[in-house]
Amino acid sequence: MNQLVRFHDQQPQLSDDSLCRELLSGLCSDPKCCSPKFFYDRRGSELFDQICRQPEYYPTRTEEAILRSAAADIAEAVGPEATLIELGSGASRKIRLLLEALRPSRYIGIDISRDFLLDSTRRLAADYPWLDVHATCADFSRCMAWPVGVANEHPVAFFPGSSIGNFTPEEAEAFLGRLHPLLPAGGGLLIGVDLIKDPSVLEAAYNDAAGVTAAFNLNLLERLRHEFGADLEPQRFSHRAFYNGMESRIEMHLVSQVEQEIHVAGESVHFAAGETLHTENSYKYSVEGFRELAGLAGFAPRALWTDPERLFSLHYLEREG
Numbered sequence: 001m002n003q004l005v006r007f008h009d010q011q012p013q014l015s016d017d018s019l020c021r022e023l024l025s026g027l028c029s030d031p032k033c034c035s036p037k038f039f040y041d042r043r044g045s046e047l048f049d050q051i052c053r054q055p056e057y058y059p060t061r062t063e064e065a066i067l068r069s070a071a072a073d074i075a076e077a078v079g080p081e082a083t084l085i086e087l088g089s090g091a092s093r094k095i096r097l098l099l100e101a102l103r104p105s106r107y108i109g110i111d112i113s114r115d116f117l118l119d120s121t122r123r124l125a126a127d128y129p130w131l132d133v134h135a136t137c138a139d140f141s142r143c144m145a146w147p148v149g150v151a152n153e154h155p156v157a158f159f160p161g162s163s164i165g166n167f168t169p170e171e172a173e174a175f176l177g178r179l180h181p182l183l184p185a186g187g188g189l190l191i192g193v194d195l196i197k198d199p200s201v202l203e204a205a206y207n208d209a210a211g212v213t214a215a216f217n218l219n220l221l222e223r224l225r226h227e228f229g230a231d232l233e234p235q236r237f238s239h240r241a242f243y244n245g246m247e248s249r250i251e252m253h254l255v256s257q258v259e260q261e262i263h264v265a266g267e268s269v270h271f272a273a274g275e276t277l278h279t280e281n282s283y284k285y286s287v288e289g290f291r292e293l294a295g296l297a298g299f300a301p302r303a304l305w306t307d308p309e310r311l312f313s314l315h316y317l318e319r320e321g
Contacts, residue, residue, distance in 0.1 A: 004125060004133070005118065005121045005122055005125050005133050005134070005135050006132075006133070006134045006135070006147075007118065007134075007135045007136075007137070008134060008135065008136040008137070008138075008147040009114075009136075009137050020228065020264075020265045022035065023035075023038065023224075023228060023264065023265070024264060024265060024267055027264060027267075027269045027277070028267070028269060031275075031276065031278060032269075032271075032275070032276065032277045032278065033277065033278040033279075034220065034277055034278070034279050035141070036166050036279060036280040037112055037139060037141055038220055038223060038224070039216065039217075039219070039220055039223075039279070039280070040111075040112055040113040040116070041113060041219075041223045041226075041227065042113065042115045042116055043219055043222070043223075044113070044216060044219050044220070044223065045113045045116035046116075047212060047215055047216040047219055048216060049092075050212045050216075051208070051212050051213050051216055052092070054208040054210060054212055054213075055208075056204040056205050056207075056208045056209070057205045057208060057213075058201070058205060058311055058312070059161060059162055059192075059194055059205070059311075059312055060092075060094075060161065062307050062311050062312040063094060063160060063161065063162075063192050063312055063314065064093050064094055064097065065307060066305050066306065066307055066312065066314045067094055067097045067098065067101075067314065068097055069305075070305040070314065071097060071098075071100075071101035072101065073303065073305070074098070074101060074102070074190065074303075074305075074316065075101045075102050077188070077302060077303050077316050078102055078156050078188055078190070078316075079154070080103075081104070081105045081153070081154055082102055082104040082105065082154045082155070082156045082188075083104060083105060083106040083107075083108065083153060083154055083155045083156065084098060084099070084102060084104040084106070084107050084108070084156055084158060085107075085108045085110065085146065085155055085156065085157045085158065086107070086108070086109050086110065086157075086158045086159075086160075087110050087140050087157060087158065087159045087163070088110070088111055088140075088159070088160070088161065088163055089109025089110060089111040089116075089117050089120050089121060089135065094160050094161075095107075095124070095158070095160075096124075096127075098158060098190075099124075099128055099131065104131070104156075105132065105153075106131070106132040106133075106134065107121075107124065107128075107131050107132070107133050107134065108134040108135075108136060108146065108147065109121045109124070109133075109134070109135050109136070110136045110137075110138055110140055110144075111135075111136075111137065111138075112137070112138070112139045112140075112141075114137045117135050117136075117137055118135060121133050121134075121135040134147055141167075141175070144178055144179060144182060145182070146182060154187075155182070155183055155184070155187055155188075156187065156188040156189070156190065157179060157182075157183065157187075157188070157189045157190070157191075158190045158191075159189065159190070159191045159192065160190075160191075160192045161192055162192050162193055162194035162282065162312070163192075164191060164192075164193060164283075165193070165194055165249070165281070165282040165283040165284065165285075166280060166281060166282060166283075167281075167283070168281065168283070169283065169293060172283070172293060173293055173296050173297050176189075176293075176294060176297030176298075176299060177297045177298070179297075180297055180298045180299070180319055183319040184319070185319055185320070185321040186318050186319065186321075187318065187319045188302075188316060188317070188318055188319075189299060189315075189316070189317045189318070189319070190314065190315070190316050190317075191314070191315050191317065192312065192313070192314055192315075193285050193287075193290045193312070193313045193314075193315060194282065194284050194285070194311075194312055194313075195284060195285065195286065195287070195306070195310055195311060195312060195313055196248055196284045196285065196286055197284070197310075197311060199243040199245065201311075202243045202250055202284070203241065203242060203243050203250070205250075206241035206250050206252065206282070207239075207241050213239065213241065213252075214238075214239035217239045217241075217252055217254060217279055217280075218234055218237065218238075218239060218254065220254070220279060221234040221237060221254065222234055224264060228264055228265060229264070229265065230262060230263065230264040230265075231262060231263040231264075232260075232262035232263070232264075233260075236256065236257050236258055236260055237254045237255060237256055237257060237277075238254070238255045238257055239252070239253075239254065239255075240252070240253045240254075240255050240276065241253070247281075247283070248283060248284050248285070249281045249282060249283040249284065250280075250281070250282040250284075251278065251280070251281055252278075252279050252280040252281075252282075253276035253277060253278050253279060254276060254277040254279055255274065255275075255276050256271035256272065256273060256274065256275050256276070256277075257273065258273050259271065259272055259273045285313075287304065287306075287313055290313070290315065291315070294315070294317050298319060298320050299317040299318065299319060299320065300317060300318050300320050301315060301316075301317055302316045302317060302318050303315070303316040304316070
């Protein structure tokens with residue numbers, strides 16, 4: 001059994017000055033914010049996997065159901081001998097459903113969390129010995145590049161889980177614009193997009209009864225302590241998530257329970273009691289609204305699949321010439 005994973009490291013160390021500057025810039029802004037990519041150390045990735053199994057969190061099981069029911073149609077749209085490139089690597093049922101339906105010649109997993117990436121791609125390589133497996137550690141929210149000589153023929157990018165919603169619409173257009181030149185004319189993008197729906201359904205999904213999403217949000221503070229040397233007390237913060245209807249997005253925040261000073265990379269950051277650190281957005285789209293956004297980045301709609309309740313959508317787009 002072939003368990004070899006070819007590893008390509010394009011990610012700077014997390015203590016890199018540029019990442020510290022990015023972190024401090026957000027902490028010192030008004031209002032305070034932090035990129036959601038800082039969620040994803042090993043523990044954060046494990047907690048996100050747990051979130052996906054919570055009964056309130058519909059996106060994962062709904063997207064999986066769409067992939068399962070549409071597998072043959074997706075395989076026909078993509079065609080044979082594809083190089084499947086997953087942005088945000090995982091060993092989840094979603095990628096396995098695609099691997100079994102598409103039988104691609106090669107798989108490239110790209111993720112910012114090095115340890116989680118290696119664990120997940122090694123499991124895939126062990127379970128699919130016929131598959132040429134590559135792992136690329138990179139922050140694809142900032143820049144993207146396929147491994148040299150690996151994705152030259154028939155690349156198809158897979159961006160599941162409605163992760164596109166973590167970008168503002170302007171950032172999402174820019175992200176798709178950076179992806180555009182990496183695909184040949186006619187190259188494919190299979191992307192999950194969460195749809196606008198009843199706010200009560202959305203808010204329940206990000207405030208699960210088991211408290212896993214809260215633990216995921218608060219783990220960001222633990223990571224700041226362990227990897228960036230931050231002097232702070234995580235128990236002085238609490239989780240808050242709500243739907244902002246004006247912006248069509250879920251917002252996640254960490255709320256300071258008291259007035260306090262935290263110290264990160266030699267800088268002091270003051271929090272008033274009740275002040276928040278904005279940690280994540282999750283934008284929701286209509287089908288037409290997302291197609292319009294993708295079109296601005298040079299992608300044309302080719303196929304669409306949704307669940308019967310239209311909670312979630314899966315788009316197959318092609319790069320225009």
